[in-house]
Amino acid sequence: MYIYIISMGRSLGSSSHENNNNNGQHGEKSSLLSSSGRDRDGKRDAQRTNEKESGESTFQYLSSILVSALALTGAVVGVVSVWQRCQGGNCIPEGFLLPGDHSWDVTTFQDILDTREALLPEQKRMPTHLFTWTEKYGFKSWTIKETGTPENVDDRSSGVVQFLNAIMPKEFPERFKAGQAPFHVPWVTSDFPQVECIDSEKGCPSLPTRIFSFGTVPKNNKRMIGLSQAPTLPFTPCLAHAYDPVKTQCDWFSTKNPDPKQPMCASARLDFKNYNSESAERKAFDKLLNKAVWRGSDWHYLEAYPKVGTLDANRYVRIAGLCDKDIDTIQENILDNRGRSDTDVRHRVPPRLRAAIIANKYPDNYDIKFSDSNPRAPAENCIDDRIPLFSSGDVWNACQFEKYKYLVDIGGGGGTSWKSTFRFLAMPGVLFHHETMMRDSFYDDITPWVHYIPLNEDMSDLHEKFLWAESHPEEAFKISKQATQFVKDFITPDGLKEHARKHFVPEMKDYIEGYTVAKEDYNLTTADMVNKYSGGTLQVTLYEGIGPAYSAGP
Numbered sequence: 001m002y003i004y005i006i007s008m009g010r011s012l013g014s015s016s017h018e019n020n021n022n023n024g025q026h027g028e029k030s031s032l033l034s035s036s037g038r039d040r041d042g043k044r045d046a047q048r049t050n051e052k053e054s055g056e057s058t059f060q061y062l063s064s065i066l067v068s069a070l071a072l073t074g075a076v077v078g079v080v081s082v083w084q085r086c087q088g089g090n091c092i093p094e095g096f097l098l099p100g101d102h103s104w105d106v107t108t109f110q111d112i113l114d115t116r117e118a119l120l121p122e123q124k125r126m127p128t129h130l131f132t133w134t135e136k137y138g139f140k141s142w143t144i145k146e147t148g149t150p151e152n153v154d155d156r157s158s159g160v161v162q163f164l165n166a167i168m169p170k171e172f173p174e175r176f177k178a179g180q181a182p183f184h185v186p187w188v189t190s191d192f193p194q195v196e197c198i199d200s201e202k203g204c205p206s207l208p209t210r211i212f213s214f215g216t217v218p219k220n221n222k223r224m225i226g227l228s229q230a231p232t233l234p235f236t237p238c239l240a241h242a243y244d245p246v247k248t249q250c251d252w253f254s255t256k257n258p259d260p261k262q263p264m265c266a267s268a269r270l271d272f273k274n275y276n277s278e279s280a281e282r283k284a285f286d287k288l289l290n291k292a293v294w295r296g297s298d299w300h301y302l303e304a305y306p307k308v309g310t311l312d313a314n315r316y317v318r319i320a321g322l323c324d325k326d327i328d329t330i331q332e333n334i335l336d337n338r339g340r341s342d343t344d345v346r347h348r349v350p351p352r353l354r355a356a357i358i359a360n361k362y363p364d365n366y367d368i369k370f371s372d373s374n375p376r377a378p379a380e381n382c383i384d385d386r387i388p389l390f391s392s393g394d395v396w397n398a399c400q401f402e403k404y405k406y407l408v409d410i411g412g413g414g415g416t417s418w419k420s421t422f423r424f425l426a427m428p429g430v431l432f433h434h435e436t437m438m439r440d441s442f443y444d445d446i447t448p449w450v451h452y453i454p455l456n457e458d459m460s461d462l463h464e465k466f467l468w469a470e471s472h473p474e475e476a477f478k479i480s481k482q483a484t485q486f487v488k489d490f491i492t493p494d495g496l497k498e499h500a501r502k503h504f505v506p507e508m509k510d511y512i513e514g515y516t517v518a519k520e521d522y523n524l525t526t527a528d529m530v531n532k533y534s535g536g537t538l539q540v541t542l543y544e545g546i547g548p549a550y551s552a553g554p
Contacts, residue, residue, distance in 0.1 A: 107514045109521070110533045111209040112186050115226070116144055118207060119188075119195065126190045127152040128211070129543055131164045132526050133176050133183040139165050142526055142540040151541055157189050158545025159236035159250075160214050166243040171505050172512060181517045184529065185508075187212040189233050191414030192302065192438060198223050199305035199437075210511050212504070216414040219439045228507045231500060232440040234418055237549035242496035250549070253491045265399040270426050272488065285405070285477045288429055292406035292466055294355060294368040295396045296420070297377035298389075299412040301350055308437060308457065309345045313353035313370070313389065314378035319346050323382035330383055331357055351434065351459045352410045353389075358462050360387045365466055368408065371395060401427060405476075406469060408432045410459065416440050425451060426487040430480040432465060441503045442490070451483040 116128040130142040141161045145151045164187075169176050175183065188211060197204040198218055207226025214230045221227070231239055238250035257264045264271040275281040302309040310316065317323060322330050334357045337349050352370070359366030369391035372379035381389045401407055407424040409417040409431065415438030422442065424431040433452040448454040453465050453476070469476045489495045521529060530540050 105514055106516055107209040107511065108516060108518075109184055109529050112184060112211075113144075113530070113533055113538065114208040115186060115211050119190075119193065119211070121194060122152055123190050123194060124152065125154055125156060126188060126215075127154055129154070129157070129160075129187050130526065130530075130540065131168075131185050131187055133168070135178055135180065135182075137525075139168065139176075140526065141543040141545075143543045144530065145539055145541065147534075147537055147539050153546065154189070154543065155546040156550040157214070157233070157543075158547065159233060159240065159549030160187065160189060161543065161545045162240035162247065162549060163231065163236040163243075166240040166247065167500060167504070168508075170243050171501075172509070175512050182522060182524075182529075183512070183515065184517075184526070185210075185212065185511060185515070187214065187230065189214045190216075191412075192216045192304075193218070193224055193227060194304050195224065196304060196306065199302075199307045199309070210507060212508070216416045216418075216438045216440055219437055219443070228511075229439070229441050230504050232418060232442065233550050234422075235441065235496070235499070238491070239496050239500050242493040243500075245493075263399060265402055266397060270423065270487070270491070271398055271402065272426065272484070273428055281481070282477055285428060285480060286473070288405035289403050290365075290406075290470065291404055292359075292366050292368065292408050292432060292462070293401060293404045294352075294408040294410060295371050295391065295394070296352065296410060296412065296417075297374040298352065298370045298379075298381070299374075299377055301352070301411060301413070302415045302436070302438070303345060303413070305437075306345060308348075310348045310350040311346060312378055313350050313356070314381055316346070316348075316350055316353060317381055317383055325383075327386050330387060331361060335361070349458065351457065352412075354459045355408065355410055355462055356389050357387065358459070360389075362463060365463070367404075369394075398423065398427070402429070405429045406432055406466065408434075408455075408462075410434045411436045411438065414438060416443075422487065425483040427484070428480065430469065430476045431483060432462070432469075434459070442499065444503075445490075445499075446483070446486060449479065451479065451486055453479065 112130070119128070122128065128144050130144060132140050132142065141164065143151060143154060186209075190213060192198075192215065193213075195204055203218075203220070203223035204225075207224065210226050210228045212228050212230040214233045214236060216232075217227050217229050218224060221229075234252075237247075238253045241247050241250050241253075251258075252268050252270060254269050256269075258267050258269070273281075273284065275284065298312045298314055300310060300312045300315075303311060311319070317330075320333055322333060325333075334349050334354055337347075355368050356370065359368035370378075370381075370389050371394070372390050372392050373395050379390065384390060401424070407420075407427060407429045409420040409424060411417060411434050415436040417434070418440060421431070421433060421440070425446070431452040432455050433446075433448070434457070435448070435454045436457050446452060453469060455462055455465060490499065521532075524532065527540055530538050
């Protein structure tokens with residue numbers, strides 16, 4: 001019998017082994033196109049039919065000590081997953097959850113497909129990918145898609161392909177040498193998991209197998225056991241370069257100014273200031289403008305999560321009936337409404353909106369506005385004639401931000417700010433960091449009051465923290481200096497490798513040790529594997545990355 005489980009993911013980019021593997025790549029691609037739509041193994045179909053008919057006995061068996069232990073630890077040994085059984089109404093999911101780390105003693109290709117299914121629906125531009133290796137074709141990346149449907153095109157994940165092709169042979173050389181079995185691992189680059197149970201008190205049931213996310217994941221990894229944090233997407237091309245220096249240097253970590261006629265801050269690259277002494281650095285900090293600043297899209301915040309999510313400011317203001325209200329009424333509604341889990345997503349104040357209203361109330365202390373440059377986000381608000389929320393056509397680069405003493409990041413759709421947080425840590429000003437339930441891969445390496453000033457999830461303490469920073473200039477300067485040093489250490493080749501070895505290598509090692517391919521499948525192409533284990537319902541397309549790698553540009 002079989003146990004059902006679940007998983008989520010995200011994807012990325014292009015390979016450092018492309019030139020070496022072109023012939024093999026085209027060979028497997030040809031095999032993909034010629035593969036037939038064979039049916040799933042008949043015994044497996046019969047097995048699942050029998051399980052469905054004997055649900056009660058299966059449930060009793062799962063309740064036994066042995067199988068319960070396997071299900072609770074996530075070990076996959078041919079029993080249908082607890083999560084899928086629960087989805088069918090045969091059990092209470094919470095009854096199968098235990099705290100602590102789960103492990104997968106054995107992972108199969110079927111588990112990979114079950115994990116993908118558990119994370120549906122996919123976000124646009126963020127499908128589930130496979131990274132694969134065979135002795136004949138080498139390293140490849142693929143996009144999984146439903147048979148007969150358009151591909152969910154990923155145009156931002158080239159850096160992940162570069163990273164995986166660079167790191168896997170360096171960190172796991174024994175696994176990818178002649179004579180070894182085929183290898184497959186799922187990965188994604190989603191902004192955040194789209195599964196509502198992430199926001200529940202006990203979280204989600206364990207996934208059938210690990211899936212590596214190069215996007216944003218919950219800080220509490222027990223909310224979805226199996227969703228493994230990999231280096232956050234913008235870091236991937238830089239990590240690829242650290243492992244394979246032959247590859248082109250990632251732009252934003254380069255110390256060379258691409259245009260000597262312009263200041264370094266006008267480029268997409270990090271701009272570290274050099275000072276002759278600490279006193280000179282302190283004087284430069286004191287000369288920064290005493291305002292807290294932010295620019296970003298009017299984006300919703302974790303909208304899929306009922307207890308913390310919000311709409312974008314545009315929709316919130318309309319639903320709250322504020323379009324025709326005066327300034328005092330608008331400010332009162334937004335600044336006094338601090339409800340979180342006890343109110344509906346539609347009536348919870350978006351963090352970015354609250355920050356913008358605080359800035360409007362204290363204009364001498366803040367310059368916080370929405371940008372209208374994102375075509376996928378609102379470009380205006382119905383209260384703009386009374387409280388201007390947008391900075392029309394005003395797209396800031398690092399040169400603008402570097403002038404200010406206080407730099408604010410505010411989580412967007414996925415609950416974090418991939419670009420802003422890391423770049424602001426490097427700047428002369430001090431970071432006011434929006435603390436949310438989500439994290440990027442470097443969040444475990446930075447500490448509140450050491451590298452940044454923390455802000456509440458609802459941004460209600462923004463002005464309080466501003467006043468603290470103003471009255472504690474020595475502490476604020478120290479925090480800024482420590483943050484900049486963190487970034488300087490991080491972006492060295494050794495720092496980047498250390499990051500990968502902390503946030504990727506250990507879990508990938510566990511995955512590799514548990515992944516098993518049946519002997520009869522050794523000669524199957526990736527397309528054939530997907531076809532066989534999905535019963536023809538899924539296909540793969542070769543993924544080599546589309547466009548330049550996503551980076552932390554301006």
